[in-house]
Amino acid sequence: MRQRWFQWLVALVGLGWTAVAAAQLVVEVTGATSRALPVAVPLLVGEEQLPQPLTEVVRQDLEKSGLFRLVEVGGMRLPEDLVPDYGALAGRGADAVVAGSVQGAPGGEWEVRVRLFDVVRRLDLGGKVFRFSGGQTRATAHRIADLVYETLTGMPGFFTSRLAYVVKNGNRYELRVSDWDGSAAQSALISSEPIISPAWSPDGRRLAYVSFEKKKPVVYVHELATGTRRVVADFRGSNSAPAWSPDGGRLAVTLTQDGISQIYVIELGLNRAFRVSRSGSIDTEPVFSPDGNWLYFTSDRGGSPQIYRMAATGGEAQRVTFEGGYNASADVARDGRGLTYLTRVDGRFRVVYHDLTTGARQILTDSERDESPSFAPNGRMIVYATEIGGRGVLAAVSVDGRVRLRLSTTGGDVREPAWGPIPQ
Amino acid sequence: MTVRMRGWLAAVGMAMLAAGCSSTAVEEGTASVEERGVATGAIPTPVGGGAPREALLREIADPKHPAHARSIYFDYDRYEIKPEYQNLVVAHARLMSKYPTVRVLIQGNADERGSREYNLALGQKRAETVKQALVALGVAAERIEAVSLGEEKPVCFERSEHCYAQNRRADILYEGEF
Incomplete structure (x- = not known):
C-alpha cells in the first residue's frame, strides 16, 4: 500500500470541456405517481426547419419527471393560435395539450410560440414566445418543458438545471456536468486521484469541489465555460466540504489547520478564511440557508453525528435532528422549507426529507447505502447516490416519496451528485 | 552511526x-x-x-524494527489510540527524535460506510490523535502534518468487518514517501 503513495501520478487532463461520447446517464422512471398527468405534446408546426429536434426533448423531460404521462398523438400538429379539438384530445385521454409552432426570425434565429390548453376544462392556460439560435435548441426545449411543468403543477420546473457528479472507473475519477437527466454530459476534470463534494455556484457557472491530486484534500473553484480553476483552500491539514453562499461571494469549507475539522467561511474576493465554528468536536458539511444567514452542518459534539444550525457568522449552535444515531450530509431546499440528509437505520444509510415548517421527517428510500442527497432547484425532487448490483448509481425521489427515478449509466461507479441551480 | x-x-x-x-x-x-x-x-x-530520510527509511525497512509497522487501527466511529498501538507510537516518536529533520505525514482513513465528508473528518481526527500522541512524546508539531484521505483510499475492498477494520486506520509516512 505504502508503495502507492510513492507512485502517485496525477494525470489532470481535459480541464476544459470534453464531450462524453459514451456511458451517458439514462433516466428510468422506477416509481411514478398514480396521479401522473396525461399530456399531449404534438410536434411543433414547422419543427423540420430546426437543426435539432425540440419536441422530443420536451416530451422526455416531462415523462422523466415522473409527474406526466405522454398521450400518443401520432402525426398530429396543433398551432398555438387555433382552438384545439378538445373532444378529440379528451378521446385520446389527454388532460392537457401543448400547442406550438416555429418560424425563422431575423439574424438566423428561430422563434417558437407555445400555448397550453386544459382539455378537461376547455381553457386556454396561456403561452410564451421563445427566440433562440440553433445551438440553443436543446436549452429552449428545457425552458418549454419548465413552462409546461409550472403551468400544470404550479411549481417552478427544473429542466434547465444541470447535474454535476463523479464517475469512478478503476483509478480514474471524472467530474461530469450534464443536463438534469444525465444527457449531454461533458467532462470537467479527469484525475487519477479522488474528486468529491462538487458544489454549484448560485449562478451555475462555477463548481467548487475537493480534489486529492495534491495527496491531500484541497478545495478548488472551477469555471465551467473556460475550464480554468484555482485553489481556494489549501491550508495545512485537510480542506473539504465547500458550500456557496447564496450571493456567490463566500464559500463555507471545512479546514483542520487548528487540529480538528472546523467550519470556516472564505471571502472569495478577499481570499481570507474566517473560522465560524468553535467546538472541540467534528464540525463539517456546512450548507447555507437560502437567506445566507444560517449554516446547517454535521457535528458529533453530542456523541454521534447530527445536523446542527448556527449563524453564518458563528456563535451558538442549535441541534436540528434528534431521531437516530447518525444524521449527516444535509442539503437545504432553496425555498428554505425542507432539509434532506442521510440517516442510519439498522446499519443502512437512507435519505430523509425533513419539513422544517412542521418538523415532520420522512425516510424516502429503503436502500442499503445512500449518500450525498441534493435538492432540485424547486425543492420537490432529491437526487442521491445509491448502489444497485454492487455499482454506484444515481437516483432521484420526490420529497413526497411518490416519484422515483434511476439515472443509470453503462460504466463505472457514479457518485457525489449535486443538482445545480436554474441558470441565470 | x-x-x-x-x-x-x-x-x-x-x-x-x-x-x-x-x-x-x-x-x-x-x-x-x-x-x-x-x-x-x-x-x-x-x-x-535525501540522506537522513533515506537512512530513516533504510532503518525501518527491517521487519524487526519496532517502527517497521506504520498503521494504527481504530474502532468503528472512534478515534482513540487503542492500548495495543501505544508501543508503536513510542517507537515512531523515538525514530522521529533520532532523525529530527525528517518531515512526517500522517494520513487518517475511514471505512466506507456513511457520509464521505464525515468520514473525511473522522480520518482527520484519527490522524490528529496520532499527531498529538507524538507531540506529547516530544516531537515538534511543525514537523508533522495530519491529513485525511477519508474513505477514498481503502486498502481492503470487501464488504466485511475484517476489511472495514483494516480501512479504519492512520498511516505514518516519512519524507520521501509522500
Missing part, C-alpha cells in the same frame, strides 16, 4: 550549495564542510537532502 554521520555531512554540503557557497567549499570535501558547520554553530537544514 557512520552512515548517519556521512548523510548528515552531505546534507550540510547540499544546504551550503543551495545557499550559494563557493564551489571550492564543496570540493574541499566533507571534513572542511563539517568544520564550517560547527564553526558557525548553525543547525544544518537539509535542502532536499
Whole structure:
C-alpha cells in the first residue's frame, strides 16, 4: 500500500470541456405517481426547419419527471393560435395539450410560440414566445418543458438545471456536468486521484469541489465555460466540504489547520478564511440557508453525528435532528422549507426529507447505502447516490416519496451528485 | 552511526550549495564542510537532502524494527489510540527524535460506510490523535502534518468487518514517501 503513495501520478487532463461520447446517464422512471398527468405534446408546426429536434426533448423531460404521462398523438400538429379539438384530445385521454409552432426570425434565429390548453376544462392556460439560435435548441426545449411543468403543477420546473457528479472507473475519477437527466454530459476534470463534494455556484457557472491530486484534500473553484480553476483552500491539514453562499461571494469549507475539522467561511474576493465554528468536536458539511444567514452542518459534539444550525457568522449552535444515531450530509431546499440528509437505520444509510415548517421527517428510500442527497432547484425532487448490483448509481425521489427515478449509466461507479441551480 | 554521520555531512554540503557557497567549499570535501558547520554553530537544514530520510527509511525497512509497522487501527466511529498501538507510537516518536529533520505525514482513513465528508473528518481526527500522541512524546508539531484521505483510499475492498477494520486506520509516512 505504502508503495502507492510513492507512485502517485496525477494525470489532470481535459480541464476544459470534453464531450462524453459514451456511458451517458439514462433516466428510468422506477416509481411514478398514480396521479401522473396525461399530456399531449404534438410536434411543433414547422419543427423540420430546426437543426435539432425540440419536441422530443420536451416530451422526455416531462415523462422523466415522473409527474406526466405522454398521450400518443401520432402525426398530429396543433398551432398555438387555433382552438384545439378538445373532444378529440379528451378521446385520446389527454388532460392537457401543448400547442406550438416555429418560424425563422431575423439574424438566423428561430422563434417558437407555445400555448397550453386544459382539455378537461376547455381553457386556454396561456403561452410564451421563445427566440433562440440553433445551438440553443436543446436549452429552449428545457425552458418549454419548465413552462409546461409550472403551468400544470404550479411549481417552478427544473429542466434547465444541470447535474454535476463523479464517475469512478478503476483509478480514474471524472467530474461530469450534464443536463438534469444525465444527457449531454461533458467532462470537467479527469484525475487519477479522488474528486468529491462538487458544489454549484448560485449562478451555475462555477463548481467548487475537493480534489486529492495534491495527496491531500484541497478545495478548488472551477469555471465551467473556460475550464480554468484555482485553489481556494489549501491550508495545512485537510480542506473539504465547500458550500456557496447564496450571493456567490463566500464559500463555507471545512479546514483542520487548528487540529480538528472546523467550519470556516472564505471571502472569495478577499481570499481570507474566517473560522465560524468553535467546538472541540467534528464540525463539517456546512450548507447555507437560502437567506445566507444560517449554516446547517454535521457535528458529533453530542456523541454521534447530527445536523446542527448556527449563524453564518458563528456563535451558538442549535441541534436540528434528534431521531437516530447518525444524521449527516444535509442539503437545504432553496425555498428554505425542507432539509434532506442521510440517516442510519439498522446499519443502512437512507435519505430523509425533513419539513422544517412542521418538523415532520420522512425516510424516502429503503436502500442499503445512500449518500450525498441534493435538492432540485424547486425543492420537490432529491437526487442521491445509491448502489444497485454492487455499482454506484444515481437516483432521484420526490420529497413526497411518490416519484422515483434511476439515472443509470453503462460504466463505472457514479457518485457525489449535486443538482445545480436554474441558470441565470 | 557512520552512515548517519556521512548523510548528515552531505546534507550540510547540499544546504551550503543551495545557499550559494563557493564551489571550492564543496570540493574541499566533507571534513572542511563539517568544520564550517560547527564553526558557525548553525543547525544544518537539509535542502532536499535525501540522506537522513533515506537512512530513516533504510532503518525501518527491517521487519524487526519496532517502527517497521506504520498503521494504527481504530474502532468503528472512534478515534482513540487503542492500548495495543501505544508501543508503536513510542517507537515512531523515538525514530522521529533520532532523525529530527525528517518531515512526517500522517494520513487518517475511514471505512466506507456513511457520509464521505464525515468520514473525511473522522480520518482527520484519527490522524490528529496520532499527531498529538507524538507531540506529547516530544516531537515538534511543525514537523508533522495530519491529513485525511477519508474513505477514498481503502486498502481492503470487501464488504466485511475484517476489511472495514483494516480501512479504519492512520498511516505514518516519512519524507520521501509522500
